[in-house]
Amino acid sequence: MNTSDRLYAVRGAVCCENTVESIGSRVSELYSLLLAQNSVSECDIVSVQFTMTADLDALNPATALRKAGMASSVPLFAAAEPFIRGGMPRVVRILLTYYGSRAGSPVYLHGAEKLRPDLIGASAGV
Numbered sequence: 001m002n003t004s005d006r007l008y009a010v011r012g013a014v015c016c017e018n019t020v021e022s023i024g025s026r027v028s029e030l031y032s033l034l035l036a037q038n039s040v041s042e043c044d045i046v047s048v049q050f051t052m053t054a055d056l057d058a059l060n061p062a063t064a065l066r067k068a069g070m071a072s073s074v075p076l077f078a079a080a081e082p083f084i085r086g087g088m089p090r091v092v093r094i095l096l097t098y099y100g101s102r103a104g105s106p107v108y109l110h111g112a113e114k115l116r117p118d119l120i121g122a123s124a125g126v
């Protein structure tokens, strides 16, 4: 971390099947890409918050990361996404808060891109 760094937050989301394998691999993929794409190191992360839709109950996303050997000293927090009629099913969402030198680029994967069509082509700040 440099002295000029400031606090940023960046979003991500991924669609999963309701299995241990699917949630495990998709959450790991999303977290890894968010870090890689935004040049964020785990030591610069303040916290990672997840929500899950109620139709995903096979694996906690925080557990998924730890099982994959990631985020071992990052504070993680998981909560239920509010149920909204007509909302996209089987989505894990991430809010990553970190210190860095620039606003992050959001990552939406495996169908979750449809949640934010306005972000296609956008590079930073959400």
Ligand SMILES: C=C(O[C@@H]1C=C(C(=O)O)C=C[C@H]1O)C(=O)O
Residues within 6 Å of the ligand: 011, 013, 081, 093, 115, 116
């Ligand atoms: C559209 C999304 O789903 C919902 C809407 C959000 C928004 O409008 O910013 C953020 C989180 C979700 O509760 C998303 O995850 O991006």
